[in-house]
Amino acid sequence: xxxxxxxxxxxxxxxxxxxxxxxxxxxxxxxxxxxxxxxxxxxxxxxxxxxxxxxxxxxxxxxxxxxxxxxxxxxxxxxxxxxxxxxxxxxxxxxxxxxxxxxxxxxxxxxxxxxxxxxxxxxxxxxxxxxxxxxxxxxxxxxxxxxxxxxxxxxxxxxxxxxxxxxxxxxxxxxxxxxxxxxxxxxxxxxxxxxxxxxxxxxxxxxxxxxxxxxxxxxxxxxxxxxxxxxxxxxxxxxxxxxx
Amino acid sequence: xxxxxxxxxxxxxxxxxxxxxxxxxxxxxxxxxxxxxxxxxxxxxxxxxxxxxxxxxxxxxxxxxxxxxxxxxxxxxxxxxxxxxxxxxxxxxxxxxxxxxxxxxxxxxxxxxxxxxxxxxxxxxxxxxxxxxxxxxxxxxxxxxxxxxxxxxxxxxxxxxxxxxxxxxxxxxxxxxxxxxxxxxxxxxxxxxxxxxxxxxxxxxxxxxxxxxxxxxxxxxxxxxxxxxxxxxxxxxxxxxxxxxxxxxxxxxxxxxxxxxxxxxxxxxxxxxxxxxxxxxxxxxxxxxxxxxxxxxxxxxxxxxxxxxxx
Numbered sequence: 104x105x106x107x108x109x110x111x112x113x114x115x116x117x118x119x120x121x122x123x124x125x126x127x128x129x130x131x132x133x134x135x136x137x138x139x140x141x142x143x144x145x146x147x148x149x150x151x152x153x154x155x156x157x158x159x160x161x162x163x164x165x166x167x168x169x170x171x172x173x174x175x176x177x178x179x180x181x182x183x184x185x186x187x188x189x190x191x192x193x194x195x196x197x198x199x200x201x202x203x204x205x206x207x208x209x210x211x212x213x214x215x216x217x218x219x220x221x222x223x224x225x226x227x228x229x230x231x232x233x234x235x236x237x238x239x240x241x242x243x244x245x246x247x248x249x250x251x252x253x254x255x256x257x258x259x260x261x262x263x264x265x266x267x268x269x270x271x272x273x274x275x276x277x278x279x280x281x282x283x284x285x286x287x288x289x290x291x292x293x294x295x296x297x298x299x300x301x302x303x304x305x306x307x308x309x310x311x312x313x314x315x316x317x318x319x320x321x322x323x324x325x326x327x328x329x330x331x332x333x334x335x336x337x338x339x340x341x342x343x344x345x346x347x
Numbered sequence: 348x349x350x351x352x353x354x355x356x357x358x359x360x361x362x363x364x365x366x367x368x369x370x371x372x373x374x375x376x377x378x379x380x381x382x383x384x385x386x387x388x389x390x391x392x393x394x395x396x397x398x399x400x401x402x403x404x405x406x407x408x409x410x411x412x413x414x415x416x417x418x419x420x421x422x423x424x425x426x427x428x429x430x431x432x433x434x435x436x437x438x439x440x441x442x443x444x445x446x447x448x449x450x451x452x453x454x455x456x457x458x459x460x461x462x463x464x465x466x467x468x469x470x471x472x473x474x475x476x477x478x479x480x481x482x483x484x485x486x487x488x489x490x491x492x493x494x495x496x497x498x499x500x501x502x503x504x505x506x507x508x509x510x511x512x513x514x515x516x517x518x519x520x521x522x523x524x525x526x527x528x529x530x531x532x533x534x535x536x537x538x539x540x541x542x543x544x545x546x547x548x549x550x551x552x553x554x555x556x557x558x559x560x561x562x563x564x565x566x567x568x569x570x571x572x573x574x575x576x577x578x579x580x581x582x583x584x585x586x587x588x589x590x591x592x593x594x595x596x597x598x599x600x601x602x603x604x605x606x607x608x609x610x611x612x613x614x615x616x617x618x619x620x621x622x623x624x625x626x627x628x629x630x631x632x633x634x635x636x637x638x639x640x641x642x643x644x645x646x647x648x649x650x651x652x653x654x655x656x657x658x
Contacts, residue, residue, distance in 0.1 A: 105421045121560070131572070156575050163572035165655055167555075171564030180559055182572075182655060191484065197428035198417035216417055219410020221582065222427055225348070228485035228553070230579045230652035239410025296560040299651065301552045302484050310560040 105196045107189065108205035114280035115207045115246060116186050116307035117266065118289055122314045124273040126166055126179030133268030134162040134183075134244075142245045143214065147237040159233045161244040162265055173316040181274070183265070184231035184244035185298065185306030186210050192223035192232060200241075208280070208307055209246045217241055228302050251276070279307050348486065349585040350645035357405035358476060359505075359641045361434070362498065363634060364397030365469035366506020367513075368441055370524070372466035374510065375448060376459035379523060386517045387448035390510065395441060402434060426482055430475035437468030473502045480644075485651040487551045493542040500538050504531040505637060508607060508630045511614075515626035518619045525626075529611045532633070536604035539640065543596065546647065558654040568657025583650035584658055595643050603636025 138161055139146040148158035162183040169178050186203075190210050193201045200216035201223050203209070212223075217240035224232040224241060232243045247263035250256060260267060266274045277286030286309075289295070295309035371390050374380050406412040419435070421428040440461040447458030454462070477498030480489040508531075511524040555566040576584070587595075610629035614622045 105424045157577055165572055166570040167559060168567045168569050169561045169564060177569065178561060194424040195427060197421050197425045197431060199421050218414045218417060225483055228651040230655060233578045298560050299553050299557050301557060312560060
């Protein structure tokens with residue numbers, strides 16, 4: 104049923120740190136690599152080596168320039184499904200293909216029921232859903248549901264592929280329904296925010312804004328370079344010869 | 348939003364078809380149309396034909412049309428599913444109404460009841476179509492109080508102009524449907540102008556700041572995640588130049604409203620068969636104009652995902 108389940112206690116999701124994300128795209132490729140063989144496989148690429156490459160990705164990293172009175176800075180911004188608490192992508196689905204799990208809040212698609220009407224992608228303000236023109240169904244982030252509960256993986260690897268791949272630990276995975284969890288604490292400490300809160304989708308995933316500008320760089324200058332001391336002996340001779 | 352022709356034709360054709368069905372279902376039982384074979388056969392045939400053609404066209408928009416039957420299951424939450432269910436249910440009274448009128452030659456008793464039920468079904472189905480669009484929060488131009496009444500007004504307008512053309516065509520035209528066609532077209536024109544005015548002055552709370560969670564200052568897109576247009580940009584990032592849009596708005600006004608009003612007004616003074624020709628032309632011109640209107644409805648709608656791409 105595409106009616107939403109009554110809110111459960113567990114809300115699995117991601118916390119993305121916009122302060123430390125370096126925009127390396129490692130999460131993007133790790134996501135593609137895992138999921139093209141995972142729950143929503145394949146993540147079709149159309150004309151991958153041609154001039155009009157197109158394909159399905161669950162995770163895309165944008166780069167923005169954020170300009171304030173304090174100056175400008177580059178912010179790398181990963182964008183994927185936020186596993187909202189009131190996801191309109193689920194309720195608009197006419198077939199029951201889209202659903203939100205009561206047990207952990209993950210929003211998924213049953214590919215065998217999807218008719219490819221694309222209405223869910225219109226209902227998602229975040230652009231989290233991408234249509235697979237080859238298979239004719241909608242696809243989206245599964246929060247690596249086939250990793251996080253996977254007994255065949257070592258316990259430390261039971262996190263989404265994007266989180267496992269991130270070299271700067273800008274991505275964190277956990278239960279945002281539990282106020283004591285590490286991710287909830289992180290959100291509380293860093294003032295994590297919802298994207299487009301005014302639309303009322305109540306996303307589970309949170310974004311940690313970049314830390315405030317500091318004047319550290321200006322107030323602790325590096326020592327000025329010293330003039331090169333004249334070398335003696337053999338090296339001095341080489342120096343003199345080469346300088347002449 | 349990308350104006351897929353299958354969806355543009357679907358909403359325009361079913362709107363006109365349900366409008367025609369609703370008009371026949373009311374005017375017949377009221378005694379404003381005689382229960383003759385040919386007007387009934389052509390009228391109900393055209394109404395159901397437009398509806399069926401529209402519904403078939405909509406399945407062309409689907410990635411997996413063979414599974415379309417599944418769309419009847421989620422009526423409890425989905426406006427699209429509700430539309431599907433009601434469109435099928437409406438065929439029952441519409442079919443009975445058609446049988447009674449065309450083959451039994453009666454428009455009283457249970458046939459009248461079926462007509463009224465078909466009108467009600469048509470009304471509710473068009474409401475469902477309107478709500479599919481009006482319920483989508485990411486598209487401010489659709490998530491507006493103008494959308495649902497717009498669908499209803501345009502459906503009634505197209506239906507009334509069609510029923511007038513039908514009656515004039517069989518030389519049984521009267522001033523009530525003709526005057527109603529002029530008035531409804533004027534209402535449609537006014538509503539469209541008010542909708543455009545509202546959309547042009549929209550103050551949308553969602554912007555690049557709220558989309559990225561970066562508060563204050565300006566957020567400028569430096570680099571996209573991909574070099575080519577992807578599904579999101581093809582489907583939701585459809586762009587239309589402003590001067591192009593202004594031109595299309597003028598074409599819409601000319602074809603959907605101004606010309607039909609001229610032709611219908613002329614019909615008051617014209618004898619048959621000229622009245623039939625002008626009424627028929629008015630219906631055809633208006634249908635074409637409504638296709639342009641619906642194309643613009645999609646093309647001018649801006650989805651919030653475009654904010655991520657700095658568009």
